[in-house]
Amino acid sequence: MYDCQLYLVTPPALDPVAFAPDLARALDAGPVAAVQLRLKDVPDDTILRAIDILRPVAQERDVAFILNDRPDLARRSGCDGAHVGGEDMDAAAARTLLGDQLQLGVSCYDSRDLAMRAGEAGADYVAFGAFFPSVSKETDIRAPVELLTWWSAMMELPVVAIGGITADNCAPLVRAGADFLAVISAVWSHPEGPAAGVRAMNAAIDAA
Ligand SMILES: Cc1ncc(COP(=O)(O)OP(=O)(O)O)c(N)n1
Numbered sequence: 667m668y669d670c671q672l673y674l675v676t677p678p679a680l681d682p683v684a685f686a687p688d689l690a691r692a693l694d695a696g697p698v699a700a701v702q703l704r705l706k707d708v709p710d711d712t713i714l715r716a717i718d719i720l721r722p723v724a725q726e727r728d729v730a731f732i733l734n735d736r737p738d739l740a741r742r743s744g745c746d747g748a749h750v751g752g753e754d755m756d757a758a759a760a761r762t763l764l765g766d767q768l769q770l771g772v773s774c775y776d777s778r779d780l781a782m783r784a785g786e787a788g789a790d791y792v793a794f795g796a797f798f799p800s801v802s803k804e805t806d807i808r809a810p811v812e813l814l815t816w817w818s819a820m821m822e823l824p825v826v827a828i829g830g831i832t833a834d835n836c837a838p839l840v841r842a843g844a845d846f847l848a849v850i851s852a853v854w855s856h857p858e859g860p861a862a863g864v865r866a867m868n869a870a871i872d873a874a
């Protein structure tokens with residue numbers, strides 16, 4: 667049995683009131699380790715309103731609530747942490763904004779160097795991807811599975827795998843040492859609904 671957990675990233679352009687019951691059902695079908703709120707190109711007020719509505723749904727279930735891109739808003743709104751990538755800010759700046767209590771995740775794409783530097787700058791996890799073509803985000807990067815093998819053999823810091831991950835293709839990532847599998851479409855676009863998506867992902871992780 668591998669020690670790998672599910673990490674949910676929210677679907678794009680969500681209405682938080684309509685989405686909250688879906689999130690609750692998905693988390694109740696868990697285990698799920700973390701939820702990342704990922705809202706792109708919206709005003710701060712919209713992000714803060716979504717946090718107010720969705721953060722309790724996660725935290726009441728002991729699921730970490732992580733905010734994408736905005737460590738400043740994460741800190742002032744009770745989130746458990748923030749996730750940043752290359753276009754947002756460097757890891758050290760994000761750590762300064764978060765303080766030392768909140769969790770910091772850093773996108774490292776397929777770069778060993780970025781991951782080492784993120785670790786040194788105070789990241790609590792690094793994320794590699796995309797491992798497979800993603801319908802949720804355009805990217806030409808194809809991270810090789812060996813990156814996970816290398817990282818997990820060398821480092822204690824947890825590693826997240828992301829990008830096009832499904833119940834059908836995740837086994838090699840689990841076996842290579844991913845601590846978390848981050849998914850959008852495998853759960854939120856599952857034909858039988860998000861709870862079925864969570865159950866299918868966890869069954870595949872257990873079977874790996
Ligand atoms: C867990 C996790 N890994 C990677 C990403 C991608 O972050 P980033 O490169 O900053 O791109 P956007 O998500 O901001 O489009 C992520 N969000 N979460």
Ligand SMILES: Cc1nc(C(=O)O)sc1CCOP(=O)(O)O
Nearest residue numbers: 795796800802829830849850851
């Ligand atoms: C948000 C995100 N970041 C990626 C990266 O490669 O850094 S891939 C991705 C989208 C993940 O959604 P899905 O599970 O539907 O492919």
